[in-house]
Amino acid sequence: MTDPLAASANLSPKRHDLCSRTHAQRLAGRLMDQLGRPMAVIHTGNPLQPFRVGKCDGAEGRVVVEVRS
Helix, strand or coil: CCCHHHHHHCCCHHHHHHCCHHHHHHHHHHHHHHHCCCEEEEEEEECCEEEEEEECCCCCCEEEEEECC
């Protein structure tokens, strides 16, 4: 089993950009526009996927940003 912290140190620049908070906020905005409901950027604590996008209610983890219309 590999250590996620060690693996995150070897990520490519492209992967780093795709895993960024900025990218997650853009994705949350697009999903909010398409689905018509608020979306959240959630900090996961996982170095390989530090942020994810999901529904505002019942979000596991720490909500960093809520995107609402």
